[in-house]
Amino acid sequence: MDPSDAPAPNVPAETPPSEAPSNDPLLIAGRTLHSRLILGSGGFPSLELLAASIRASGTELVTVALRRVDPDARGSLIDVLADARVELLPNTAGCHTARDAVLTAKLAREALETDWIKLEVIGDEDTLLPDAVELLRAAEELVDAGFVVLPYTTEDPVLARRLQDIGCAAVMPLGAPIGSGMGVRNPYSISLLREAVTVPVVLDAGVGTASDAALAMELGCDAVMVASAISRAQDPVLMARAMRAAVQAGRLAYGAGRIPRRRYASASTPDEGLAEFR
């Protein structure tokens, strides 16, 4: 779907918000997603809490990372995700060069039998901000190798367009640094970025609480990815529910079209017919 062609979700007035998204699916690289919330699996204290949070969030797409096999690891993440019937979105978290990211993506494809890759190439240890040059290089190579590439990028509209032009299936701009919980720090850039590309925009990183996710959707993002805000909340399952509702509310509000901001009041009650008292 070309998001610019479908600004208004077709939601009948009588449909309760909890059922609305089924009328307004998200299409990425030919795959239909009925939930616009993508869940990061990192940071959950247990696989049980991850499974419960997946159910509460309603997500259909969950990220995983690749690391060396730990013979002492308990429980199978793969089994939990298979039972939850979600699709996997492997990432290249921890990679600092295009070379490492490309090799990691190829290993993920081999391990998980998916062409989808959330491409992360980190350029700074303190902020975990993307390295734009290496990111573009890796994205190009992976698109050529047949991957469905979803790059974690900055909120720069020009870079987003470059990523789209080389064939990325979506772009994933950050709201704020990974795990910072600072929300959408630059809503202006995110809305410019939304206008700059036609591929789906998934706000990634920075979401701290439900209102951050709702704001991203109100700005026109097609989906939101949340990890730490859910997995590290005091009650992850409850926050997963909150995020689900926030993403739905934000999407509906975006489709509904907000009123313009005004400097002064604008009465909604007419002055006409106002009684006169002495």
Add this chain to the structure above:
Amino acid sequence: MILLNGRPSDVPPGETLAAVLARLGLSLDARGVAIAVDDEVVPRSRWETHTLADGARVEVLTAIQGG
């Protein structure tokens, strides 16, 4: 000497990747596992036949929670 997941190992040269997997308690059909030897992916279909040369660097990876 063969490096297995970044550590010197007692895996002898000539051993197959299938045998290396067994050392890690994994079977050939283990789900969510991938192997790189000297920075190249070795597809699952070659795990039984791919033998390791002395000095090989083997990375056996799997999916973990992340992102």
